Amino acid sequence: SILCLCERLQNLSLEGLVLSDDIVKSIAKNTSLIRLNLCGCSGFSAEALECMLNSCAMLDELNLSWCDFTATHVTAAVNHVTSKVTQLNLSGYRQNLQIADVKTLVERCPFLVHLDLSDSVMLKPECFQYFHQLLFLQHLCLSRCYQISPAELVELGEIPTLKTLQVFGIVTDNSLQLLKETLPDIKINCSHFTSIARPTISSKKNHEIWGIKCRLTLRNPSGL
Template sequence: QQQQQQQLINTQNQNKSQNRPTQPANNQQPPMVLYDNFFLFRQQQMREHISDGKDHFSTLSDEIILQIFKWLPKKALIRCSYVCRRFNRCASDESLWTRLDLGGRHLRAGALENILTRGVVILRLAQAELNHPIFDSDFLHAEPKFESKLQYLDLSMVSVTKPSLKMLLSRCRQLKKLSLEHVPINDEICNEIAKNTNLEALNLAMCIGLEAWSVRKIMESLQNLNSLNISWTNLSVDAVTSVVTNVTPNLLRLNMAGCRKTLYDSHVASLAKRCPQLLEIDFSDCTALTGNVINIICRFKMLEYLSLSRCYLIPASAYMELNNLPTLTYLDIFGMLSETGMELLEQNFPNIGINKFIHSSVARPTVGTRRTSVWGLRTRD
């Protein structure tokens, strides 16, 4: 028994000696422990209100869920619509899709119908690419009388075929402001534009395909128009005549720049009779205008802004007659006067800002750096 106890003691001492750290040879330091190579792993316990198996969203009304969804971006809304049928119904509510910015995006064929059916009112599609067709044939058969709720539509520099553009505008009858800047159009498209009788602002700058008949149709139909930009559209003399003789008397802002050899003094005289309450006029690069046009322009007794840049037939002395326009606030005459002439003009018109605006803002949806809004209305949440 004593021998067994002695063997047990020897075994314990041997184990202790094996577990004791050995002294490194030659006084070498033990290797450094890099704590970056370690991480602490903790397994979180599932909370009771998650693990109880109850759907707490079922206790919330649709109105409360909508109040939650309105804080989500559009991408998150789309993901929520895949969760269940109820979420799909709530995420598709019109109150969540009032405004939408798809500028510069590529939209597949038929994608726009899913957007318009959600009740979008403000839509920005500037520089977007819309594949043909805009609407699927099945949708057109199922909804032959579908009419969008669009009121503000920016299609500036959009890439779209003429049939697709006609199809889109044929479903729009509540438009208030429309921009088709630098977009090819035809008579059929102009006819669809004319059917939006509530239009207040129309931007057709640099459009290709405007003819005298279509211009007259638009001018006669849009009686609520107050801002019109029809600059650099290569209008013929007949088309210019259609504008100045048929445009609504309610017009307040007009841009007809770029009518190089088709806009004459007689056209301005007709416009003065038709729209005497114009506030803003841009006749830049209308090189057929002469010095007599200044006397005609003085008939616009409410005029605040005038641009006659690069109208080379107007002599410098003719601008002095603008003293007869006490309401005039800004005058742009780029490329017309020398530095000495500009100084003399500024001395004679101390209350008028001269050459303050390089680009026109008439009927344009975005001005300056405001790329996320159209006509002063935000397009992003």
């Protein structure tokens, strides 16, 4: 009922909630949204998702990780997310995210700086060619993409803009050390958690919500 009254939101996080098509369509009315976090959400159709993404064309950060998505939801996401997005989390889709989806996504979103496709077990080194097309890519997450071997990750070092690479679960301690030596200019496995579209970042202690500084002020109820 609160969202039904909102049409000018710029930042919204509903992480882990059970939503509905009506709620998602209410989100769609907020066409000025810049950051949207729906991580772990469920209860809405692919059609409602498509409607929302078509409407929210100003999104810069979008987290759709670990939602209760079918392959149809994933297809809707990669085909309708705004081309302006620079940070995108589509992790957690196991067999539902295909290499063809990565191709579609990269062609649609050329300005991606931070991309998380972790826990997508259908991805293979074949998809690396698409990452090379992202001229602004700095942060890439492919943790637990088990069809990618440590040796094959070396190719990602050819992406000149890449600064960090998260590949938890697919490299052993020994291979991780070797990978770090082979790719000295890239920080590897330096962050366990995503910050994309989340209000606060656990690694920071600067009391900010979406980059806005906040300070708790205690008031004396007696007025003294």
